[in-house]
Amino acid sequence: MIILPISLTIAAGAALLNLWLSIRVGRVRTREKIFVGDGGNDAVIRRMRAHSNFVENSAFVLILLALVELGIGSSLWLWGAGALYLVGRILHALGMDGMMWGRMAGTIITILTQLGLAITALVAVYLTPVSFTSSAVTETVAAEAR
Secondary structure (H helix, E strand, O other), X not given: OOOOHHHHHHHHHHHHXXXXXXXXXXXXXXXXXXXXXXXXXXXXXXXXXXHHHHHHHHHHHHXXXXXXXXXXXXXXXXXXXXXXXXXXXXXXXXXXXOOHHHHHHHHHXXXXXXXXXXXXXXXXXXXXXXXXXXXXXXXXXXXXXX
């Protein structure tokens, strides 16, 4: 069984963050008595966009994180990238409520995290030497020859 501790931990953190963002939307909807949609209310729109933006970005980050971890293994750098992503998403959500520097910081952190993971994935694929003499390949070739 393969366990990806970084990816699993960051995915769990992302799930909890997703719940927190959802609850924040529900609170402002209840306070403003808007039960469907955004009602044109700025506070509801901002909270919904913070939640939507999280969902729009998280799938890419989590998939890249898991595949990079699977491909090159666990590393302190990967832990840092995952944790930084979550911090960035929290800052972005708070920034959408008016802490403007948080929104900008969260956006920059998200972009840099995705870019870093994407570059790492490409480097892992195209710069990692591949050996065609591994036992699995040898066994497959031998089986096909029979």
